[in-house]
Amino acid sequence: MNSDDQVAGEKQVQEILIEPLEGLGLGRPTTTNKEQFEKMKRTLRQGLASMSAESLTELLEWAMRHAGGPRRDRFPIGKDIMLQARSYQGQSRGSDPSPLFRDIFASPLGQEAISKGWAPELLDWLRDLPMGERKWPGKWTQTQIKDMADGPKRRLEDIEMKLSRNDDVSREDQAFRNKRRAAIQRCQDIAELAQTEGGA
DSSP: OOHHHHHHHHHHHIIIIIHHHHHTTOBOOTTOOHHHHHHHHHHHHHHTTTSOHHHHHHHHHHHHHTOBTTTTOBOOOHHHHHHHHHHTTTOOTTSOOOHHHHHHHHSHHHHHHHHHTOHHHHHHHHHHSOGGGOOOOOHHHHHHHHHHHHHHHHHHHHHHHHHHTTOOOOHHHHHHHHHHHHHHHHHHHHHHHHHHHHHO
16 A cells, blocks of 8 residues: 555545544543544554445444443444454455355345345344354344334335435435445345355
8 A cells, every 4th residue: 555545545534434423423432531532543544544435334333333431422442443444354345245144144034134124233233243153143133133223224214205205305314325225235235145156
């Protein structure tokens, strides 16, 4: 990575990861002072500069789900963000998913998740498990995943209803719709990859 690429990469980290977290009102971790927080963000920009925009978006979603502090209103600490970023190396959403992911999304469970709109939460649950502990979700876990998906599903349905009536949709809602639909498509792509391999 040359100096121009490094500068562009750091700018991308700032725009895709750091600014959205700050825009949500997440403050510095309680274990850092202002100077340490600025150093943490600088280290993140430098250390994550080689990541793709897609992987950074995935890291942003992880960071939002793992906000720190008792009120979940703080940045995750930099070390945890960097560790999570490393887990995506070679496993970005554009790369081949693991055999377990393929099996799950090609199964009746995965197909139900895709058709009923809770596939993104299922994928997030799988990705959040440590590499050596990934497994099929049990019945109770499935219920939890569906509950987590209820709000986003309803929001997407409301947006689609507005669009069908040619009502105005905010930029925030449009961005949410695009992101949600892309997440569902990712899950469909995983299922299709498994089916293609199975028929090969």
